[in-house]
Structures are given as structure tokens and as C-alpha cells.
Amino acid sequence: MPRFTSGELKVMSLLWAHGELKPAELQELFPEPIKNPAIRSYLTVLLEKGHVSRRREGKAYYYKAITRSRSAFRTMLDELAEACCGGSVRTLVMNVIKSEKLTEEDLIALKRLADEEGSKASGS
Structure with a gap:
């Protein structure tokens, strides 16, 4: 794209x-x-x-x-990860978390999201 x-x-x-x-x-x-x-x-x-x-x-x-917003977002995310973090979206997300002033609520919400995604991936 x-x-x-x-x-x-x-x-x-x-x-x-x-x-x-x-x-x-x-x-x-x-x-x-x-x-x-x-x-x-x-x-x-x-x-x-x-x-x-x-x-x-x-x-x-x-x-x-015609292009869906989610598809465009994913492409731009991959391009940013490639340009800034050797292609690693995980590293990109970690850098965003480190550079932002996240509240305790934000961190709890991120943890909850990670836990939900982890349980989906394991098939629970």
C-alpha cells in the first residue's frame, strides 16, 4: 500500500x-x-x-x-517500526511507553489489554 x-x-x-x-x-x-x-x-x-x-x-x-483505516494504521505502524526500531513493533511500543508520561491508570489498562491478548493467543 x-x-x-x-x-x-x-x-x-x-x-x-x-x-x-x-x-x-x-x-x-x-x-x-x-x-x-x-x-x-x-x-x-x-x-x-x-x-x-x-x-x-x-x-x-x-x-x-476504499482503503480501511485499520489497514492504513497497520501499514504506517510497520513503517514507523522499520524506520525507528529495526522493524520491531514491540520495541516501538516499549519506546512509546517509556517516552510518554503514563498514569498508573494507563499502565493498568495496558496490562489488562496485554493480559486479554495473551489469553486470546493461548486459546483460553
Whole structure:
């Protein structure tokens, strides 16, 4: 899956959150001021990369995410792990835990999550 630029990811996030949208609707929802040609440029690239589909209704085009957010997240996580931690997602997570100011509640929640995943993996 080709990686996203920052702007492409913002467009994808809006499509994941809101479903099918026209360029003007994306422009309105965009987190910072952006001109319509820039939105259309992002959509063209995302269409070419195969991340979005487009359908025409009257004179308007509607765009919809094809790539799922979970799939994109996993790809970006793997890329970050590869770039920063020799490909180890475990090392990446450990570094995030060390660098963040986690509360005791956060650590308990992480432990609970790890325990749940461990019991799933062992088939219990």
C-alpha cells in the first residue's frame, strides 16, 4: 500500500469519519484552511493510488475511502517500526511507553489489554 502524505492522510481521515463526500464538503471539514484545487489534487492522487473511489451524481463527484483505516494504521505502524526500531513493533511500543508520561491508570489498562491478548493467543 503506497504511503500517505500528511495532507492525504487528513483527507482519508475525513472520509473514514464521514463516509462519502464531495470535494466542497471535504474542504469545509478540513482541519485548516485549504483551497478547493488542493483538495481536488489530494483526491486525484488518492484515486490514482487506489485509496478512494469516485462516483458521479449529476455534475458532482462523490469520493469514498476504499482503503480501511485499520489497514492504513497497520501499514504506517510497520513503517514507523522499520524506520525507528529495526522493524520491531514491540520495541516501538516499549519506546512509546517509556517516552510518554503514563498514569498508573494507563499502565493498568495496558496490562489488562496485554493480559486479554495473551489469553486470546493461548486459546483460553
